[in-house]
Amino acid sequence: MSAPDAAQFLIRRARPGDTPIVAWHRARMFQEMGDISAAMFDDFLEASRAWTERALANGEYLGWLAIPKTQPDAIVAGAGVQLRQVPPHPMRPSKDGAFARGRHAIVLNVFTEPEWRKRGVAVLLMNEIVRWARTEKLDQLVLHASAQARSLYEKMGFIATNEMRFDGELTES
Numbered sequence: 001m002s003a004p005d006a007a008q009f010l011i012r013r014a015r016p017g018d019t020p021i022v023a024w025h026r027a028r029m030f031q032e033m034g035d036i037s038a039a040m041f042d043d044f045l046e047a048s049r050a051w052t053e054r055a056l057a058n059g060e061y062l063g064w065l066a067i068p069k070t071q072p073d074a075i076v077a078g079a080g081v082q083l084r085q086v087p088p089h090p091m092r093p094s095k096d097g098a099f100a101r102g103r104h105a106i107v108l109n110v111f112t113e114p115e116w117r118k119r120g121v122a123v124l125l126m127n128e129i130v131r132w133a134r135t136e137k138l139d140q141l142v143l144h145a146s147a148q149a150r151s152l153y154e155k156m157g158f159i160a161t162n163e164m165r166f167d168g169e170l171t172e173s
Contacts, residue, residue, distance in 0.1 A: 008070070009121060011128050014063030014080065016056050022063050023049035025078045025111035033146055055082065063109065064128050066121045077112035079125040081105035081141075100139035107143035122149070126156055
């Protein structure tokens with residue numbers, strides 16, 4: 001999928017100093033989806049900042065940021081992946097004589113500031129992540145799509161899978 005405004009943005013890898021903006025994007029993304037209330041926002045933002053700082057430093061999280069070439073000090077969008085090592089498993093779809101080594105990544109934190117939306121920035125970021133995943137020869141690249149973003153991801157080749165999530169209580173109250 002092409003991104004028509006690629007010439008207008010610089011995409012660069014996130015660095016440890018970018019932790020506050022990555023955490024901000026994550027908190028705003030969940031707030032916009034209605035999952036984080038105003039009362040929870042500051043605590044969620046701080047928890048996201050602490051996690052991002054640790055995960056960027058230890059390489060568990062890799063992020064990419066979009067910067068308008070006309071405003072080099074503004075970070076207007078971001079996306080990232082959390083690396084996951086799982087046991088070797090059969091390839092899906094099956095490839096004769098091959099199995100997956102268990103190198104997975106889950107796409108996280110895809111967010112564009114509202115005033116920068118509808119300019120192809122999310123596509124630029126996602127194309128960068130897919131290129132990176134191919135270069136790294138990952139076995140699997142997955143994401144959890146919001147209803148608003150599902151069509152974007154489907155156009156890029158993502159498909160719905162058989163994943164299920166336990167909906168019962170996992171922590172004692």
